[in-house]
Amino acid sequence: MSAAGTYTPKPGAAPLPRMIAAQAALETKMLLRNGEQLLLTVVIPTLLLVLFSAVDIVDTGDGKAVDFLAPGVLALAVMSTAFTGQAIATGFERRYGVLKRLGASPLPRWGLMAAKTLSVLVTEVLQIVLLTAIAFALGWSPHGNPVSVLLLLVLGTAAFSGLGLLMAGTLKAEATLAAANLVFLLLLMGGGVIVPLDKFPDAAQSVLGRLPISALSDGLRDVLQHGAGMPWADLGILAVWAVLGLGAAARFFRWE
Numbered sequence: 201m202s203a204a205g206t207y208t209p210k211p212g213a214a215p216l217p218r219m220i221a222a223q224a225a226l227e228t229k230m231l232l233r234n235g236e237q238l239l240l241t242v243v244i245p246t247l248l249l250v251l252f253s254a255v256d257i258v259d260t261g262d263g264k265a266v267d268f269l270a271p272g273v274l275a276l277a278v279m280s281t282a283f284t285g286q287a288i289a290t291g292f293e294r295r296y297g298v299l300k301r302l303g304a305s306p307l308p309r310w311g312l313m314a315a316k317t318l319s320v321l322v323t324e325v326l327q328i329v330l331l332t333a334i335a336f337a338l339g340w341s342p343h344g345n346p347v348s349v350l351l352l353l354v355l356g357t358a359a360f361s362g363l364g365l366l367m368a369g370t371l372k373a374e375a376t377l378a379a380a381n382l383v384f385l386l387l388l389m390g391g392g393v394i395v396p397l398d399k400f401p402d403a404a405q406s407v408l409g410r411l412p413i414s415a416l417s418d419g420l421r422d423v424l425q426h427g428a429g430m431p432w433a434d435l436g437i438l439a440v441w442a443v444l445g446l447g448a449a450a451r452f453f454r455w456e
Contacts, residue, residue, distance in 0.1 A: 219307045220315045227319035230289070237285040240384065241323060245280065245331060248394060249273045253338045258395055263425075270335040270342070271420035272393035277327040278353060279413050282320050282360035284384045290316070290368035291376035299455050309455070313365070320361060324353070344423035348430050352423070355438035356416040362445020363412070369453030387413040392421075412441040 214222075231237055252258060253266040260268035293299050302312055332340075367376050389395065390404075391413030397405050408414050419434030 220311050223315035224318035228322050240280040240284050245273045245277045266338045266340045267425050270340045271424045272417040275417035276393045278356045279360050281323045282357045283364040284380045287364035287368045287380040291373040295373035342424040343427035348423045352419045359412040359438050359441035362449050365449040392417045
């Protein structure tokens, strides 16, 4: 305040944590209001969990079907948000010049990426809470160490986020839309989410088992269904994908 009764403006950017939090809240609201992304992130995983748990369509081995399906559907939820949804949303933001304008704002570009990551994590928490509640209602009996589950989910999110940002930052928006949905469908069928990997030929298993969705679903299944210890092999696969994906995204991402 200067003279009595008058106020002097104090222009300047808000603190960086506040800017990141505000952008993350905006990103989360936009994601949850988008019908297509809501379909991918919530509706499809929920329908798959309920349908395949209630109807004996796929041989999931001994025990209740939901015990096999719930970990795979949790992995699918991570992929749908961190990879498919983020790739499509970011690709169209890039096409319409939104990223270019945000890149010129006081929020640094790495802060924007951090906000997008926080948005993905918030959405995943909501997904996991919903799917876990539905799985419990269907008779799910999880086991294992929560720390192992958390590490798998974090590394899976990092791996899929890197791949999603790489796709969104290098391809045209229409190509990203088509490719992201195609990859989602292919990995849904061949990533051990619904159909066990041992149902595929041996040669295919060796390739499919190294995919991030397979590592995440198998790791979660080993812990939650079989009560295994730390799934180091699956964590290692996810870590490699995370380093490669995030590194390539940082190197080749184009803002325009």
